[in-house]
Amino acid sequence: METTTRIGMNKTGIKSSPFDTRALLEVSDEAAPSVPGPESELVALKMSYAKEADALGSVPPPATVKGTVKSGVDAIKGARPQVVFDKIAERLAFERTGVRLYEALLVKHAATDGLESIVPAAELVKIRDDEAAHFRLLVESMESLGGDPTAQTPCAAATGIAGQGLMQLVNDPRTNFLQSLQALHIAELTDVDGWAMLIEIARSSGHTKLAEAFQRAEQQEERHLANVRKWMLGLTKAELGKA
Amino acid sequence: MALDLLKMNGTPLSKQRFTWREMVAKPISKLDDDAFTRVRVILMNGIETEALRFQHACARMNGELRPALAQIRRVEQHQATQVNWLLGADHSPLETTIAYEQVAVEVTAALAQNEPDDYLAQAYRFGLLEDFDHLYRYSALMDRMEGKDANNILQSYTDVLPGRPTAVEHRDPLDDVREPFKAKDAAFLTKLNATVLMASEHQTHDYYMNIGPLFADPVARLLYAEIASIEEQHVTHYESLIDPDQTWLEQWLMHEATEVYTYYSCVQHESNPRIKAIWERMLDYELGHLQAVRELFKKHEKRDPMEVLDGSLPEPINFASQREFVRQTLTNEVDLRARGTQFVPLDQESDASREYRAYLNSQGSPTDTIAKGYHWFPGGELARKVVTIGARH
Numbered sequence: 001m002e003t004t005t006r007i008g009m010n011k012t013g014i015k016s017s018p019f020d021t022r023a024l025l026e027v028s029d030e031a032a033p034s035v036p037g038p039e040s041e042l043v044a045l046k047m048s049y050a051k052e053a054d055a056l057g058s059v060p061p062p063a064t065v066k067g068t069v070k071s072g073v074d075a076i077k078g079a080r081p082q083v084v085f086d087k088i089a090e091r092l093a094f095e096r097t098g099v100r101l102y103e104a105l106l107v108k109h110a111a112t113d114g115l116e117s118i119v120p121a122a123e124l125v126k127i128r129d130d131e132a133a134h135f136r137l138l139v140e141s142m143e144s145l146g147g148d149p150t151a152q153t154p155c156a157a158a159t160g161i162a163g164q165g166l167m168q169l170v171n172d173p174r175t176n177f178l179q180s181l182q183a184l185h186i187a188e189l190t191d192v193d194g195w196a197m198l199i200e201i202a203r204s205s206g207h208t209k210l211a212e213a214f215q216r217a218e219q220q221e222e223r224h225l226a227n228v229r230k231w232m233l234g235l236t237k238a239e240l241g242k243a
Numbered sequence: 244m245a246l247d248l249l250k251m252n253g254t255p256l257s258k259q260r261f262t263w264r265e266m267v268a269k270p271i272s273k274l275d276d277d278a279f280t281r282v283r284v285i286l287m288n289g290i291e292t293e294a295l296r297f298q299h300a301c302a303r304m305n306g307e308l309r310p311a312l313a314q315i316r317r318v319e320q321h322q323a324t325q326v327n328w329l330l331g332a333d334h335s336p337l338e339t340t341i342a343y344e345q346v347a348v349e350v351t352a353a354l355a356q357n358e359p360d361d362y363l364a365q366a367y368r369f370g371l372l373e374d375f376d377h378l379y380r381y382s383a384l385m386d387r388m389e390g391k392d393a394n395n396i397l398q399s400y401t402d403v404l405p406g407r408p409t410a411v412e413h414r415d416p417l418d419d420v421r422e423p424f425k426a427k428d429a430a431f432l433t434k435l436n437a438t439v440l441m442a443s444e445h446q447t448h449d450y451y452m453n454i455g456p457l458f459a460d461p462v463a464r465l466l467y468a469e470i471a472s473i474e475e476q477h478v479t480h481y482e483s484l485i486d487p488d489q490t491w492l493e494q495w496l497m498h499e500a501t502e503v504y505t506y507y508s509c510v511q512h513e514s515n516p517r518i519k520a521i522w523e524r525m526l527d528y529e530l531g532h533l534q535a536v537r538e539l540f541k542k543h544e545k546r547d548p549m550e551v552l553d554g555s556l557p558e559p560i561n562f563a564s565q566r567e568f569v570r571q572t573l574t575n576e577v578d579l580r581a582r583g584t585q586f587v588p589l590d591q592e593s594d595a596s597r598e599y600r601a602y603l604n605s606q607g608s609p610t611d612t613i614a615k616g617y618h619w620f621p622g623g624e625l626a627r628k629v630v631t632i633g634a635r636h
Contacts, residue, residue: 052269053269054269054272055272056272056273056274056331056333057272057273057274057275058274058275093390093391096390096391096622096623096625096626097389097390097391098390099390099625100387100388100389100390101390103387104388104460132625135625135626136625136626139622139626149622149626150392150394150395150621150622150626151395152273152274152391152392152395153274154274157273157274157333160333160335160389160391161332161333161335163389164335167388167389167459167460168458168459168460169459171388171458171459171460171461171463172459172460173459173461175459
């Protein structure tokens with residue numbers, strides 16, 4: 001795997017093709033738009049779809065009261081339990097995908113020589129295991145509230161859509177370890193704040209026990225983010241020769 | 244109520260038109276719509292794209308039919324658009340793949356059970372167990388790469404289990420060519436079923452060929468490459484069941500009748516009223532196409548279209564979980580192999596297929612690799628230790 005940034009035959013910018021670019025600009029400057037009018041019509045079109053659109057979907061109803069009491073440590077409270085279910089399901093989906101992202105990153109780590117001094121594999125394994133533990137915590141939390149941890153809720157679906165690019169980036173064998181870390185950087189930034197918000201939502205909906213349980217996860221995510229930043233800077237500086 | 248093909252003329256071709264906003268309407272809900280609504284959307288896109296494929300091939304071989312083909316085909320294009328655009332972009336390509344395999348499993352199983360011709364029914368059960376295995380392999384990929392549960396798409400209608408292992412589905416091309424039915428003797432339902440499955444498998448092949456390279460993960464790229472190759476075999480398998488001695492117009496009539504039959508089946512089963520209204524409109528349009536082709540048939544072949552069609556349609560396709568039938572077929576027939584046009588026990592497989600497969604798999608089988616040790620579990624294999632199954636019921 002190529003790990004260094006090099007100068008090469010990149011052809012994407014206009015400065016790579018000065019003659020053709022001159023010809024391109026001659027025509028481009030003279031041509032008129034085929035339809036006159038402001039770009040705002042495009043916004044109006046999108047607005048009309050936005051106003052008519054159905055939602056992504058709904059949250060499934062909680063389990064029976066009987067089931068909740070039987071298994072529950074902190075039965076669901078409030079008139080709109082679906083809001084809490086949806087946000088837990090979002091974090092749950094994120095953490096489960098997070099495990100897979102770190103597994104993919106571990107592959108890249110193993111395929112790259114010379115990383116260990118800056119990014120110890122054991123640290124990556126630890127984070128992967130933390131994400132798995134967070135996923136299990138959320139599964140148990142959802143069950144304790146009488147929710148279905150296997151359901152894909154609207155916020156879980158939304159986080160899945162947002163995560164597609166991260167998965168693609170880490171799994172591409174051509175992206176090097178540092179480029180792959182960009183995906184984990186986005187993921188960890190989101191994760192730290194996602195947990196912080198989930199704790200606040202749990203507290204404000206009366207689930208203090210859950211909020212306490214979530215705090216440890218939030219602290220771990222803060223350490224993950226700090227590590228990812230440290231590794232990104234460390235690897236970049238090492239390439240600059242300034243490590 | 245059975246539909247009388249002789250009395251229903253549908254929407255006249257001149258009245259069949261769309262706006263862009265009609266074609267690009269609200270998608271179904273991935274989370275809330277019934278999985279069989281999505282099954283119908285995917286199946287009908289397959290039927291429509293087969294209509295386009297057939298009509299282009301027909302136009303290349305039949306100059307005098309070109310104007311009529313061009314007119315009907317334009318409508319088919321816009322129907323295909325409206326139907327296929329019902330799938331929302333919140334479906335990842337892999338989630339859509341899971342849905343495609345659910346179509347293959349459930350529709351093939353439904354048709355295998357109502358097929359009156361024993362040989363064709365056997366051919367459908369044979370294909371069924373292979374697509375069933377693809378569903379398992381793709382589910383493993385989705386769980387292990389995206390961290391998602393295939394059952395969010397399948398909605399517990401369809402089992403996620405190994406079928407005939409994909410690694411052994413690779414056969415010599417000559418072991419995929421089947422015996423065709425004889426159109427003059429075949430039941431109307433036999434001709435409809437074969438067209439439905441040929442169409443469905445062809446679109447699945449094309450879908451995998453288009454989206455396979457969109458994945459960054461080499462395991463995913465390999466998996467799509469391997470399964471797309473089987474889908475190509477399946478197109479060979481299903482299309483070779485169809486009588487090649489039918490005239491172009493006979494086949495065109497059967498294609499239009501298949502579109503009528505499948506939209507009619509959708510109308511009978513649809514649980515989403517907005518989508519049902521779309522199926523009803525499409526059914527009327529297809530009745531219009533059938534009427535137009537009936538007239539062409541009379542004009543060009545000087546024959547009665549009822550030599551090809553039946554007056555009334557068979558019972559609609561049973562869009563429902565075929566779990567018990569699939570399990571039974573798996574138990575009884577997973578070890579069947581194909582030799583020439585016949586289905587034979589494992590030990591009678593041809594040397595040609597064994598040799599073909601040995602080379603293809605000699606650097607490893609992607610479908611084996613992705614599913615090593617994989618057991619589907621609710622919420623994904625990472626949830627195996629924590630979810631209490633059935634806690635909600």
